Amino acid sequence: MPILARRALGPGLSPFPRPFVCQSCQRSLRWFSVTSGRANTATDATDATDAVTTITTTSAATAIAPPPPSGYALLTSRRLISLAGPDAPRFLHGLITQPVSEEPGSGSARHQHNTPGAPFRASLAAGAPGFYSGFLNATGRVLHDAFVYRDTLGLSRAEEKAFIVEVDAAQVHTLAQHFKRYKLRSKLSFRLKRSIVLPDTRAPGMGYRVISYGGAKGLDLDLEKSDDNAYRVRRYLLGVAEGQAEIPREQALPLEANMDLMGGIDFRKGCYVGQELTIRTRHRGVVRKRILPCLLYPSSPLPPEKLEYRPYIAEGEGQENLSAEDVPPGLSIGRDGAKGRSAGTWLRGVGNIGLALCRLQIMTDVELPGETAAGVPFDPKRDEFVVKWGADEEGSGGQSVKIKAFVPDWMRERLQEK
Structure with missing residues (x-):
């Protein structure tokens, strides 16, 4: 129904290759955000501890300059967790608002999702390297807004499926525990992976996101270096909320946070945690x-x-x-x-x-x-x-x-x- 206008890497892993961005993309780039690939393993309850970085707030007495017309920023406010294993697609598919896996054959999505031992294949946004999505609780409230990336560099074993989840740095512990809650006997492990370039399609002008080992050191870009504050200014001007300081945990509905408008929800997808209220809100037609x-x-x-x-x-x-x-x-x-x-x-x-x-x-x-x-x-x-x-x-x-x-x-x- 239309809306009308009234008017860090873990031990033993080698450095990632440098991400490549063509000169044409660099010239057209409005903004480039970089997520550091530091220490975000989560194979047990204490693994994610070193991944959390304290987020400092600029005092009111210090003026924050406007962001440059183009540039890049190392996002210390975001951290990474990877999921790898034969059950990783099925596991992630049941927790987020976008489709990750699908089972071939007939039958309902719910029946297919619960079929034990059935083969799953990745279906990340028609072959894209990743997408914007969200984790919800059972009542359809947002737990985490996140980007999900596919392991295109093959750092895991050939028979494994691997994904990287980018999340608010202060919530990396909480997300790891959320994974553990639903892991049960799934054949998967949590550990950190590599380097990816992904267009940020939440709103025009958000540029690209880069997951890079060693932060921005490996980037060869003719762009001005900036920081988290300039990135925040750009997001606010475009109306893009990010993290639990702006999308209150277990309070905000995904449609109230504009996740539907930013391509973070697939309403044709089958069963996932929080789906019922999300679909009902969608079909009711009023936010x-x-x-x-x-x-x-x-x-x-x-x-x-x-x-x-x-x-x-x-x-x-x-x-x-x-x-x-x-x-x-x-x-x-x-x-x-x-x-x-x-x-x-x-x-x-x-x-x-x-x-x-x-x-x-x-x-x-x-x-x-x-x-x-x-x-x-x-x-x-x-x-x-x-x-x-x-x-x-x-x-x-x-x-x-x-x-x-x-x-x-x-x-x-x-x-x-x-």
Whole structure:
């Protein structure tokens, strides 16, 4: 139903070969993100310990420069786990929202999935080196957003099937335990593998992702080197959420996190954990809340018309250098100067931009089919929204900033195609 616009390697493994990117791709590259292939083995409960890297947060007093027009960044916020073995395709297929394996022959997907000893073959996005996907819990809530890659370099034994899962660094322990919970007697092992180049198709302009041993040292690119903060700015401007700080674990629905619009869910796929609620939400045809890019601005100016990055929300003589990182996550978004139901939830930001889970009919000009708008239609010149924090028990004191949601062009196009 359409949506209408109202307006590290383990011991004994040799270094990976350098990934190749042709000069034509380099010239057209909008962004290049690199995931280091360091120490992410998970063959027992303690193996993944060394893989976790502390994520440092830039203080509000330090301005983060806008990202360059093109460049690459070593993503210390992401880590890798590999799965290899005869049962790896079947095992992974039953846990994620995209198809990994399929069994030839007739019969239902559920029957085929449970047929013991049947041969499985990889079917990763029609031969692509990998894809974007998600792990859900039994109630259809997102546990992990992830990229899954196929072992195209053959570092495992010939008779084995091997895959690499890229996940939020702070969640690598949790994902390893999730694997162990469902492993049972499956013939597979968890260990780290190699180097891959994969287009990031979640949104136009996200560039490519590279899994590379030794980080960016092996890359021969005529691009400016950047960092995680610049990568975050680019994601926020495009409205792409990533990791559990932005897709709250066991709270967010995959469609609210735009995983359907970013190609992270195959609705024709058979049984997997969390499928029932995901399919029901899809066929019901209405997703009232979605994660959108937002701009924070001071109380005095008129609502901004464009989503543009600045290092601070407010700056200049006599003004506090307030940043989106000073705004606590999880704050309720309300109408400025009016009471009523929450319009959304602030998630996370940097500089003057960030992401929020927004009610579409309240904060945007998007109409939901079959839904009656609550109150008068949204007017961007009239309707303003605010987040407040730090007030005392009587509601006095504290701080507040105004917030405006934007619907990126790519998201509008994909909503209309649904």
